[in-house]
Amino acid sequence: MRCTIAVIGATRGTGLEAARQLIAAGRPVAAVVRSIEKARGLFGDKATLVYGDVTRPETLAQAIDPDWAGIVFTVDITGGIAGRGMFASREKIRAVMYGGLVNTVEACKQRGFKGRLVLLSTIGLTEPSTAMAILNRVKPGLRDHSLDKGEYLKKSGLDWTIVRAGILNDKPGGAHALTITAQDWPLQMRYQIARADLARVMLACVTHPAVGRRELSVFWGEAGHDSDAELAAKLAALAG
Numbered sequence: 001m002r003c004t005i006a007v008i009g010a011t012r013g014t015g016l017e018a019a020r021q022l023i024a025a026g027r028p029v030a031a032v033v034r035s036i037e038k039a040r041g042l043f044g045d046k047a048t049l050v051y052g053d054v055t056r057p058e059t060l061a062q063a064i065d066p067d068w069a070g071i072v073f074t075v076d077i078t079g080g081i082a083g084r085g086m087f088a089s090r091e092k093i094r095a096v097m098y099g100g101l102v103n104t105v106e107a108c109k110q111r112g113f114k115g116r117l118v119l120l121s122t123i124g125l126t127e128p129s130t131a132m133a134i135l136n137r138v139k140p141g142l143r144d145h146s147l148d149k150g151e152y153l154k155k156s157g158l159d160w161t162i163v164r165a166g167i168l169n170d171k172p173g174g175a176h177a178l179t180i181t182a183q184d185w186p187l188q189m190r191y192q193i194a195r196a197d198l199a200r201v202m203l204a205c206v207t208h209p210a211v212g213r214r215e216l217s218v219f220w221g222e223a224g225h226d227s228d229a230e231l232a233a234k235l236a237a238l239a240g
């Protein structure tokens with residue numbers, strides 16, 4: 001039975017949360033990373049560590065295992081100001097944000113991967129906002145790169161889910177019910193989510209029958225907590 005979930009982008013942020021949640025639940029996880037040493041420091045022997053740099057297609061051809069149940073893809077450019085690629089060149093950002101997804105999709109096709117690829121994206125790509133306009137300046141082309149990676153995945157022939165997240169923070173998860181909708185929302189501070197909560201949603205999307213070939217938006221709602229059954233029901237409602 002296919003049960004291992006791969007996380008690409010596992011050494012930081014949302015991907016790190018996803019890998020940690022899988023490990024905590026005793027579920028098998030493969031972390032596709034560009035530094036095995038860094039990943040070993042994070043996961044020890046609790047994850048299968050696979051070398052892969054999404055800007056180098058030849059490494060992905062080796063890395064992708066067709067028997068994985070799914071892939072959670074949370075890669076973003078790192079380094080530079082604030083460690084998040086701010087003010088890097090448009091080309092450098094595109095090579096990771098868009099090119100990295102393209103290379104991963106092509107490697108999945110080449111290797112015969114049949115699971116679902118759950119892609120992290122952002123709200124506000126189709127709903128104008130001041131925050132997106134500023135972000136698109138400081139991280140040149142972010143809007144196009146994000147839209148283009150989504151379109152590429154949709155046309156890939158793979159099974160996919162695109163998760164558009166609100167503004168990310170590193171607060172503890174589990175303190176808010178989640179708003180999950182099919183529509184896009186403007187990028188505004190009132191639409192926030194903790195990376196831990198986002199990781200939980202992305203993992204649920206790997207196997208949930210209602211979210212194959214769908215895009216969804218997610219951010220915090222009221223204080224509270226969704227049980228696993230409530231989260232599953234919110235995902236199921238997207239198909240209705």
Ligand SMILES: NC(=O)c1ccc[n+]([C@@H]2O[C@H](COP(=O)([O-])OP(=O)(O)OC[C@H]3O[C@@H](n4cnc5c(N)ncnc54)[C@H](OP(=O)(O)O)[C@@H]3O)[C@@H](O)[C@H]2O)c1
Nearest residue numbers: 009010011012013014053054075076078121122165167168
């Ligand atoms: N920031 C926000 O408010 C916000 C809001 C909505 C959506 N988003 C979306 O969220 C995503 C970023 O999530 P995040 O902030 O949680 O992630 P993050 O902390 O920036 O982590 C990015 C991960 O990608 C990995 N990575 C970078 N280049 C790579 C490469 N060439 N090959 C393989 N792995 C590579 C990094 O590995 P290393 O450790 O090796 O660098 C790291 O593990 C983006 O898609 C962004 O558009 C962000």
